[in-house]
Amino acid sequence: MAGIQLNTLRKIYAGNVEAVKGISIDIKDGEFIVLVGPSGCGKSTLLRMVAGLETITDGELFIGDRLVNNVEPADRDIAMVFQNYALYPHMTVYNNLAYGLKNRSIPKDEIEKRVRKAAEILEIGDFLDRRPRQLSGGQRQRVAMGRAIVREPAAFLFDEPLSNLDAKLRVQMRMEIKKLQKELGTTSLYVTHDQLEAMTLADRLVVLSGGVVEQIGSPIDVYEKPASTFVATFIGSPAMNLLPLAKSGNEWKLDNGATVDVKLNTDLSDLILGVRPEDLVIEELSEKFDTGLHTALTVHVVEPVGAESYVHGTIGEGSVDVVVRAPGKLHFEPGQILKVTAKPEKLHTFDTKSGKRIELEGALETA
Amino acid sequence: MKRVQFSHPLMPYMLLLPQLAIVGVFFLWPAAEAIRASFYLEDPFGFGSTFVGLDNFKDVVSASEYSRTAWFTLIFSAAVTFFSLSIALLLAVKADNVIKGASTYRTLLMWVYAIAPPVAGLVGVMLFDQHIGPLNDLAHALGWNMQIGVNYFDTAFAMTVIAVWKQIPINFIFFLSGLQSVPKSVQEAAAVDCRSSSRRFWTVTFPLLAPTSFFLLIINITYALFDTFGIIDLVLKGEPGNNPVTLVYKVFLDGFRGNDLGGSSAQSVILMILVFALTVVQFRMIERRVHYS
Amino acid sequence: MKRSQFWDHTILVLGALFMLVPVVYALMTSSHDAVSIYKEGLQLSPGGHFVDTYKQVLTEAGGFTKSVTGLTMLWNSLVLGLGFAFGKIIISMLAAYAIVYFRFPLGTFFFWIIFSTLLLPLEVRILPSYEIVQGLGMANTYSGLIIPLIASATGTFYFRQFFKSVPDELVEAARIDGAGPLKFFIDILVPLSKTMIAAIFIIMFVFGWNQYLWPTLITTDESLFTLVRGMKQILQVWIGAQIPDTNQAMALAVLAMLPPVLIVVIFQSWFVKGLVESEK
Numbered sequence: 001m002a003g004i005q006l007n008t009l010r011k012i013y014a015g016n017v018e019a020v021k022g023i024s025i026d027i028k029d030g031e032f033i034v035l036v037g038p039s040g041c042g043k044s045t046l047l048r049m050v051a052g053l054e055t056i057t058d059g060e061l062f063i064g065d066r067l068v069n070n071v072e073p074a075d076r077d078i079a080m081v082f083q084n085y086a087l088y089p090h091m092t093v094y095n096n097l098a099y100g101l102k103n104r105s106i107p108k109d110e111i112e113k114r115v116r117k118a119a120e121i122l123e124i125g126d127f128l129d130r131r132p133r134q135l136s137g138g139q140r141q142r143v144a145m146g147r148a149i150v151r152e153p154a155a156f157l158f159d160e161p162l163s164n165l166d167a168k169l170r171v172q173m174r175m176e177i178k179k180l181q182k183e184l185g186t187t188s189l190y191v192t193h194d195q196l197e198a199m200t201l202a203d204r205l206v207v208l209s210g211g212v213v214e215q216i217g218s219p220i221d222v223y224e225k226p227a228s229t230f231v232a233t234f235i236g237s238p239a240m241n242l243l244p245l246a247k248s249g250n251e252w253k254l255d256n257g258a259t260v261d262v263k264l265n266t267d268l269s270d271l272i273l274g275v276r277p278e279d280l281v282i283e284e285l286s287e288k289f290d291t292g293l294h295t296a297l298t299v300h301v302v303e304p305v306g307a308e309s310y311v312h313g314t315i316g317e318g319s320v321d322v323v324v325r326a327p328g329k330l331h332f333e334p335g336q337i338l339k340v341t342a343k344p345e346k347l348h349t350f351d352t353k354s355g356k357r358i359e360l361e362g363a364l365e366t367a
Numbered sequence: 368m369k370r371v372q373f374s375h376p377l378m379p380y381m382l383l384l385p386q387l388a389i390v391g392v393f394f395l396w397p398a399a400e401a402i403r404a405s406f407y408l409e410d411p412f413g414f415g416s417t418f419v420g421l422d423n424f425k426d427v428v429s430a431s432e433y434s435r436t437a438w439f440t441l442i443f444s445a446a447v448t449f450f451s452l453s454i455a456l457l458l459a460v461k462a463d464n465v466i467k468g469a470s471t472y473r474t475l476l477m478w479v480y481a482i483a484p485p486v487a488g489l490v491g492v493m494l495f496d497q498h499i500g501p502l503n504d505l506a507h508a509l510g511w512n513m514q515i516g517v518n519y520f521d522t523a524f525a526m527t528v529i530a531v532w533k534q535i536p537i538n539f540i541f542f543l544s545g546l547q548s549v550p551k552s553v554q555e556a557a558a559v560d561c562r563s564s565s566r567r568f569w570t571v572t573f574p575l576l577a578p579t580s581f582f583l584l585i586i587n588i589t590y591a592l593f594d595t596f597g598i599i600d601l602v603l604k605g606e607p608g609n610n611p612v613t614l615v616y617k618v619f620l621d622g623f624r625g626n627d628l629g630g631s632s633a634q635s636v637i638l639m640i641l642v643f644a645l646t647v648v649q650f651r652m653i654e655r656r657v658h659y660s
Numbered sequence: 661m662k663r664s665q666f667w668d669h670t671i672l673v674l675g676a677l678f679m680l681v682p683v684v685y686a687l688m689t690s691s692h693d694a695v696s697i698y699k700e701g702l703q704l705s706p707g708g709h710f711v712d713t714y715k716q717v718l719t720e721a722g723g724f725t726k727s728v729t730g731l732t733m734l735w736n737s738l739v740l741g742l743g744f745a746f747g748k749i750i751i752s753m754l755a756a757y758a759i760v761y762f763r764f765p766l767g768t769f770f771f772w773i774i775f776s777t778l779l780l781p782l783e784v785r786i787l788p789s790y791e792i793v794q795g796l797g798m799a800n801t802y803s804g805l806i807i808p809l810i811a812s813a814t815g816t817f818y819f820r821q822f823f824k825s826v827p828d829e830l831v832e833a834a835r836i837d838g839a840g841p842l843k844f845f846i847d848i849l850v851p852l853s854k855t856m857i858a859a860i861f862i863i864m865f866v867f868g869w870n871q872y873l874w875p876t877l878i879t880t881d882e883s884l885f886t887l888v889r890g891m892k893q894i895l896q897v898w899i900g901a902q903i904p905d906t907n908q909a910m911a912l913a914v915l916a917m918l919p920p921v922l923i924v925v926i927f928q929s930w931f932v933k934g935l936v937e938s939e940k
């Protein structure tokens with residue numbers, strides 16, 4: 001077991017594509033870190049550098065105390081689970097698990113012991129003589145996991161391992177991976193583009209965009225205090241509403257003229273106001289807050305999703321689309337005007353230009 | 368190439384060595400030699416050779432016999448390509464249609480692929496023989512006094528028939544697999560949109576077969592140019608006389624029988640350019656096909 | 661529906677007959693005796709001399725050839741077909757493996773050298789090829805017969821296409837599992853290529869067996885004649901004869917087509933798959 005240290009890692013591909021632009025992460029022993037970000041942001045590249053499948057252009061990588069920049073993948077003491085599983089199609093499940101151990105000249109009975117144990121943990125004991133093509137997607141996934149487990153490595157690396165499964169199986173495997181990781185206590189680095197998967201699995205999230213780290217933190221931290229508009233809209237579904245906010249005299253106003261009652265210590269004259277759909281409350285259905293945000297919402301459509309409804313509309317006559325997430329089955333007519341409100345501590349503010357978070361004074365007090 | 372490749376100081380070279388050695392000795396060297404010889408006049412008694420620039424090419428191209436051969440090659444290639452492609456397409460469409468016995472038909476229509484051109488040539492010569500050949504009898508019954516090896520047209524006809532017969536299977540295999548890979552959903556959509564099955568074929572299926580057809584077109588031209596050598600050699604029974612020959616056959620004749628090394632080499636180089644052009648076109652098509660799929 | 665299927669079947673049956681009848685003529689004629697063929701022409705029904713004819717062409721020298729029996733020619737064809745197929749597969753697999761799976765200086769250059777061979781068939785460089793092989797003392801040898809034919813990179817091209825279609829993750833997983841280049845090749849790539857190897861083997865065997873021009877030039881010694889190479893010899897003797905042994909000529913033609921035809925028919929699905937896939 002070991003921690004992993006990434007020191008300003010950079011990757012420049014042939015053709016001068018800078019996929020990873022100086023990323024540092026300090027992964028503690030036994031920690032479950034999830035790299036999350038949209039497709040093409042450099043997650044796989046970063047993971048593959050850790051695995052040794054891509055050369056490191058610049059920076060340092062430590063696994064345990066060992067600098068491994070130039071160490072072969074096989075000698076890094078890591079195991080990897082691939083999106084398409086990469087099982088050896090012509091080998092039985094048993095041999096798929098055993099192959100890496102055989103190559104390390106581990107004694108036969110030790111191999112047997114480890115394979116049986118992993119098979120038991122993953123409940124694939126009945127399939128050991130089958131070939132991958134005779135297995136279902138979920139079973140193959142387990143075999144891929146098994147291949148990582150038997151190695152008893154210092155770290156697991158996962159590259160979107162659940163993306164090829166259907167939704168239901170994905171949720172189930174997600175929980176199993178989490179449970180397994182806690183039991184084994186193996187340091188894990190997990191890549192996904194699915195923010196929900198990231199939130200549920202991670203001890204700490206690393207949100208990436210365009211080859212740089214947007215934010216590192218626990219899932220709740222990242223959710224409650226997104227460091228930028230990018231993180232704010234990427235984490236959480238439906239995404240956080242972003243509204244332009246401008247200073248007019250001493251007051252902050254939305255573009256429909258509604259006043260927002262916030263305390264801010266800034267010289268800027270315009271900002272972006274963020275509010276999550278579940279933090280917007282329809283006044284007709286609930287209490288009214290004294291301070292914070294009050295505005296009118298023109299309803300476009302209501303999407304019932306079962307226990308709750310998403311009300312889509314625009315603020316006033318303005319053009320900014322807003323989603324309100326409200327409990328229960330709601331019926332509003334298109335064009336109907338509702339009053340919506342949000343508590344001041346539920347409001348987020350961001351710099352218009354950089355998109356970086358600016359702390360609200362009120363929010364700081366309540367936090 | 369692969370995202371991740373091995374790097375090893377020696378191994379890749381060792382893996383390539385056998386192939387490179389063979390290519391070097393048996394391909395590059397003779398190819399270079401053919402090009403070199405095309406610019407030289409070889410002394411017939413083996414006393415060295417003189418550089419003559421493009422003279423060999425000029426001689427070759429200006430000879431009336433060469434243009435006659437070139438014309439014949441063109442017509443022969445066009446005929447072989449056209450008939451073997453259209454017959455194969457017809458058979459493939461029918462084989463794709465039938466429900467019963469499809470695999471039996473497939474076997475019966477493809478096995479001739481395995482027969483060598485000269486073997487086809489031998490059997491063909493006997494079938495067309497003036498004394499014992501049933502095809503000759505058939506022609507006689509139709510009032511055609513067929514004389515293979517004597518009459519220019521009759522000889523060309525026999526060559527073409529044998530060459531087409533031998534080439535139908537491979538075209539059939541590719542057309543059939545092309546037809547079978549037309550997605551079922553597309554066929555069903557077409558069936559909903561259009562009642563006439565022949566219209567459906569020409570407007571939906573055939574365009575989808577276009578890449579296959581184009582690929583086969585090149586394959587067939589190459590076949591007609593080169594692989595028919597064995598057929599022609601047998602039909603001519605080694606006595607070309609005044610009979611039609613293809614450009615490739617002429618390279619062989621002039622080089623090995625006529626001992627005209629320079630002329631034969633110049634002809635080789637002309638053919639090289641032709642094949643080169645065909646191959647480039649083919650590669651571009653393959654690349655495009657990869658992009659589409 | 662019924663009507664159109666009737667015509668489909670009619671056309672297919674006619675097509676099948678068109679392909680079949682010439683070979684039926686060859687096969688049936690070979691079971692008659694020379695004199696009756698001379699008198700009555702080629703035959704479509706079996707005659708009584710099947711065993712005689714084949715025994716004679718297989719075991720007796722003379723007739724069409726001076727010193728060599730059909731059995732020897734059959735053996736030579738087999739050597740050419742098998743030698744060509746094995747040689748081609750081994751050499752082209754190794755080369756394709758280097759090209760696809762290794763990064764090394766001059767890799768691209770070698771790639772183009774090898775693939776330039778696809779541009780020029782043997783026929784257009786036949787004369788110098790002959791002179792070089794003869795100069796190397798390889799005329800009238802099996803190696804002179806087989807090795808120059810291997811120069812074309814078709815096999816390398818097929819294997820390259822196939823290797824490229826093998827998922828990248830497999831080699832990555834193998835590297836993490838501690839497999840070096842040799843181990844990966846033997847443990848994973850070769851077993852994965854089994855079907856491809858079988859398909860290419862069939863195609864190459866047929867291709868080698870059916871070679872004509874090169875054997876014609878490079879083997880002048882009858883003891884090295886293949887059946888296909890022998891066709892012209894047979895025809896020339898046949899023409900010159902008073903009462904030609906048409907039955908024996910046809911028997912040799914049947915022998916020349918039988919093995920490749922059997923292989924193609926028996927391993928049809930592999931063969932078709934290999935042929936169609938490899939052209940993609």
Ligand SMILES: Nc1ncnc2c1ncn2[C@@H]1O[C@H](COP(=O)(O)OP(=O)(O)O)[C@@H](O)[C@H]1O
Pocket residue numbers: 013014015017018019037038039040041042043044045046370
């Ligand atoms: N082998 C490569 N060569 C060149 N560019 C690459 C290569 N692999 C990935 N890239 C580029 O690097 C960026 C990051 O890719 P990747 O790490 O795969 O993203 P992610 O896994 O987050 O979707 C993308 O813009 C991608 O196009």
Ligand SMILES: [Mg+2]
Pocket residue numbers: 043044045
């Ligand atoms: Mg990725």
